Amino acid sequence: xxxxxxxxxxxxxxxxxxxxxxxxxxxxxxxxxxxxxxxxxxxxxxxxxxxxxxxxxxxxxxxxxxxxxxxxxxxxxxxxxxxxxxxxxxxxxxxxxxxxxxxxxxxxxxxxxxxxxxxxxxxxxxxxxxxxxxxxxxxxxxxxxxxxxxxxxxxxxxxxxxxxxxxxxxxxxxxxxxxxxxxxxxxxxxxxxxxxxxxxxxxxxxxxxxxxxxxxxxxxxxxxxxxxxxxxxxxxxxxxxxxxxxxxxxxxxxxxxxxxxxxxxxxxxxxxxxxxxxxxxxxxxxxxxxxxxxxxxxxxxxxxxxxxxxxxxxxxxxxxxxxxxxxxxxxxxxxxxxxxxxxxxxxxxxxxxxxxxxxxxxxxxxxxxxxxxxxxxxxxxxxxxxxxxxxxxxxxxxxxxxxxxxxxxxxx
Numbered sequence: 171x172x173x174x175x176x177x178x179x180x181x182x183x184x185x186x187x188x189x190x191x192x193x194x195x196x197x198x199x200x201x202x203x204x205x206x207x208x209x210x211x212x213x214x215x216x217x218x219x220x221x222x223x224x225x226x227x228x229x230x231x232x233x234x235x236x237x238x239x240x241x242x243x244x245x246x247x248x249x250x251x252x253x254x255x256x257x258x259x260x261x262x263x264x265x266x267x268x269x270x271x272x273x274x275x276x277x278x279x280x281x282x283x284x285x286x287x288x289x290x291x292x293x294x295x296x297x298x299x300x301x302x303x304x305x306x307x308x309x310x311x312x313x314x315x316x317x318x319x320x321x322x323x324x325x326x327x328x329x330x331x332x333x334x335x336x337x338x339x340x341x342x343x344x345x346x347x348x349x350x351x352x353x354x355x356x357x358x359x360x361x362x363x364x365x366x367x368x369x370x371x372x373x374x375x376x377x378x379x380x381x382x383x384x385x386x387x388x389x390x391x392x393x394x395x396x397x398x399x400x401x402x403x404x405x406x407x408x409x410x411x412x413x414x415x416x417x418x419x420x421x422x423x424x425x426x427x428x429x430x431x432x433x434x435x436x437x438x439x440x441x442x443x444x445x446x447x448x449x450x451x452x453x454x455x456x457x458x459x460x461x462x463x464x465x466x467x468x469x470x471x472x473x474x475x476x477x478x479x480x481x482x483x484x485x486x487x488x489x490x491x492x493x494x495x496x497x498x499x500x501x502x503x504x505x506x507x508x509x510x511x512x513x514x515x516x517x518x519x520x521x522x523x524x525x526x527x528x529x530x531x532x533x534x535x536x537x538x539x540x541x542x543x544x545x546x547x548x549x550x551x552x553x554x555x556x557x558x559x560x561x562x563x564x565x566x567x568x569x570x571x572x573x574x575x576x577x578x579x580x581x582x
């Protein structure tokens with residue numbers, strides 16, 4: 171009888187493990203990190219289960235599940251998926267970071283790992299070899315501000331995988347294996363400020379990737395295999411402040427792709443084997459620092475300390491000359507730029523000397539604005555004069571009314 175009871179208990183225990191995993195556990199070690207109550211999560215989930223009954227671990231004194239704002243995997247964790255119980259248990263979690271846990275997918279039984287992550291604004295999955303990212307992975311995460319999917323060996327993404335992330339501000343896709351991307355991948359990310367695509371295998375850039383990114387401030391494209399830049403590639407990125415193209419295969423640099431980027435501060439082209447640069451480039455961008463180290467025709471980081479950009483032209487003289495030779499064009503020489511004659515490369519009414527086309531254009535606009543202000547001032551003075559005349563007329567009318575009121579009434 172006793173042995174039968176032991177057998178029954180064993181069978182029940184075995185069935186329990188068959189349902190909830192044979193040794194699979196999720197365990198939190200709780201800590202307060204930089205004032206953020208955090209679950210340091212150990213995932214022991216070799217079979218990729220999602221039906222965990224609970225997450226074990228003891229809360230710190232006075233704390234509970236609702237106060238957990240961050241969940242981060244710890245070293246030694248192993249799980250081919252991210253169980254959705256994490257956000258189901260910690261409903262107020264804001265930050266989730268899963269690093270090197272053996273993840274293969276973030277969709278479990280047609281349900282996203284992040285289905286219950288209503289208040290999560292930061293998700294990071296990195297240093298793994300993921301099989302795929304399903305298009306439904308982030309449909310419940312409209313409040314996400316920062317998404318980092320890096321060093322995952324990704325070769326492609328569904329075109330609509332980011333469609334729900336209308337509030338996203340930062341997207342990191344670096345250190346993957348993208349040779350290209352779907353045309354409309356970033357279509358709905360109009361609030362995106364940072365896009366990191368560095369260290370991929372991209373050869374050709376598509377204008378459609380960027381044409382709706384009207385808020386983008388930083389674009390990282392270094393360490394790809396880019397050989398050329400389409401003419402209109404950055405046309406809509408008028409808020410761009412930083413662009414990096416270092417460690418690509420850009421042997422010649424045309425000015426057309428950059429149009430006029432008035433807010434650009436930093437432009438990196440280190441180690442691109444550049445041998446020729448269109449001199450209009452430095453007039454078509456507002457960049458104040460060009461990192462051009464380790465190229466054929468230039469090996470220097472140039473900082474603009476002068477509105478005339480004269481020093482930049484001197485340093486890049488060989489690159490400009492090579493561009494003229496390669497393109498079979500004529501251009502203004504350094505001696506012509508420093509002369510007092512009219513410079514044909516500058517806008518009309520801009521006379522030579524150390525004058526930058528951008529500065530000249532801005533001065534022209536400034537003069538027009540001054541004229542407009544003067545016209546408005548004249549109109550305002552005329553209105554004031556008219557107002558005084560009306561006030562005087564009103565005062566006279568009021569005097570006449572008072573006089574009529576004060577006259578004695580004559581009775582017939």
